[in-house]
Structures are given as C-alpha cells and as structure tokens.
Amino acid sequence: xxxxxxxxxxxxxxxxxxxxxxxxxxxxxxxxxxxxxxxxxxxxxxxxxxxxxxxxxxxxxxxxxxxxxxxxxxxxxxxxxxxxxxxxxxxxxxxxxxxxxxxxxxxxxxxxxxxxxxxxxxxxxxxxxxxxxxxxxxxxxxxxxxxxxxxxxxxxxxxxxxxxxxxxxxxxxxxxxxxxxxxxxxxxxxxxxxxxxxxxxxxxxxxxxxx
Numbered sequence: 186x187x188x189x190x191x192x193x194x195x196x197x198x199x200x201x202x203x204x205x206x207x208x209x210x211x212x213x214x215x216x217x218x219x220x221x222x223x224x225x226x227x228x229x230x231x232x233x234x235x236x237x238x239x240x241x242x243x244x245x246x247x248x249x250x251x252x253x254x255x256x257x258x259x260x261x262x263x264x265x266x267x268x269x270x271x272x273x274x275x276x277x278x279x280x281x282x283x284x285x286x287x288x289x290x291x292x293x294x295x296x297x298x299x300x301x302x303x304x305x306x307x308x309x310x311x312x313x314x315x316x317x318x319x320x321x322x323x324x325x326x327x328x329x330x331x332x333x334x335x336x337x338x339x340x341x342x343x344x345x346x347x348x349x350x351x352x353x354x355x356x357x358x359x360x361x362x363x364x365x366x367x368x369x370x371x372x373x374x375x376x377x378x379x380x381x382x383x384x385x386x387x388x389x390x391x392x393x394x395x396x
Contacts (some may be wrong), residue, residue: 232273232282236367238391240264240290246384250295250335250342258302258342260295262375263387265303267291273314273395280316290330294337302337304346306330312353324355328371330385345378351385357393365393 242263249259269288276283292304312326328351335342351373357365373385 234395235270236393238267238389240387240389242387248383258295258297262385264290265293282314284312286310306333320359322357328353347376367393
C-alpha cells in the first residue's frame with residue numbers, strides 16, 4: 186500500500202494551522218454564568234401609606250378667639266389627633282425617599298361657648314426620609330395646613346386664621362415589615378387677621394402602615 190506524504194515544505198504550515206486552531210478553541214467555548222451580563226436591578230416601587238397620630242404640646246399654648254356674637258373661647262391649636270394618607274417615592278438607591286401626604290388634624294375642645302368648639306385643618310406635607318439602619322429612619326420637610334376652620338356648638342369662632350409654612354422633623358422605627366412607629370415635632374403657627382401669630386407647634390406619636 187502506498188502512503189501519501191506531504192512534502193516537507195507543506196508540513197510546517199499545516200502544523201502551524203493545527204496549533205492555532207487548538208489555541209482558539211477555548212475562546213469559542215460558551216461563556217460561564219459568571220461572565221453573563223447580570224440582569225438589571227428592579228427599581229423600588231412607589232409605596233402607599235396611611236397613618237394615625239396622637240398630637241399635643243408640652244405647654245398650654247392657649248390663645249383666645251372671639252365669636253361673631255362677642256363671646257370668647259380659649260384653647261390651643263396643637264391638636265388631639267391626626268389621620269393622614271399618601272405615598273413614598275424612591276429617590277436614591279441608598280434608601281432616600283420623598284414622602285407626600287395629606288391629612289386631617291383636629292384639636293381638642295376649646296373652653297367657653299359650650300366648650301365643644303374645635304379647630305379642624307387639612308395639612309399637606311412633603312418630607313425626605315433617610316434610613317440610618319434596617320430599623321431606624323429620620324426625616325424632615327415642610328407642612329402647610331389648609332382650610333383651618335372652627336366648628337362645633339356655641340357661637341362659632343370666626344375663621345380668621347391664615348396658615349403659614351411649618352417645619353416637620355420626624356423619626357420612624359420599624360416594628361413590623363409594613364408597620365412603623367412614627368414620632369415627630371412640628372413647628373407651626375397661624376396668623377390672626379389684625380392680630381399676633383397664634384402658636385400651633387406640637388409633637389406627634391403614632392403608627393404608619395406602608396407597603
């Protein structure tokens with residue numbers, strides 16, 4: 186049997202091509218899972234929330250108000266309870282978020298004219314919140330109380346109150362995955378028509394459900 190042999194001149198190029206093919210084979214292998222592009226992270230969703238707070242003040246902060254019939258009532262505008270609802274909007278991956286809420290804030294009864302008059306206002310708030318750790322977060326922002334109105338039995342005190350922008354400082358502690366214990370301080374005042382400012386600063390403590 187006759188064997189086919191390559192000429193010496195062709196042996197060296199053939200060997201070089203075989204070596205190059207062997208070196209290139211690993212490069213053509215399928216990429217490992219670690220080399221594949223990681224899926225894009227899902228951005229945090231907007232989180233609806235609702236809460237209720239007990240509010241009050243360390244001092245009396247009492248002010249007098251005159252009814253249209255000339256009688257007077259006395260009390261403070263720091264409130265008794267507040268109910269709110271809104272949402273948190275993620276701003277940064279580090280956990281910083283913007284909270285926008287609207288609520289209703291009701292004071293205790295004022296004295297005089299039957300003792301059953303109270304002030305109701307509708308606060309709008311915009312606050313920034315930042316997590317210090319897995320449980321604790323701090324926040325601060327602004328508040329504006331709209332439609333401050335006296336109501337109840339008696340001569341009905343006049344509605345001559347003009348709201349001013351207020352400062353909100355707060356802290357929240359996570360009790361459960363979707364439940365926060367919220368504490369806050371609000372520096373707030375109202376302007377009396379034709380008179381001095383009325384103190385309405387208050388603290389608040391309550392629960393906020395957030396999803």
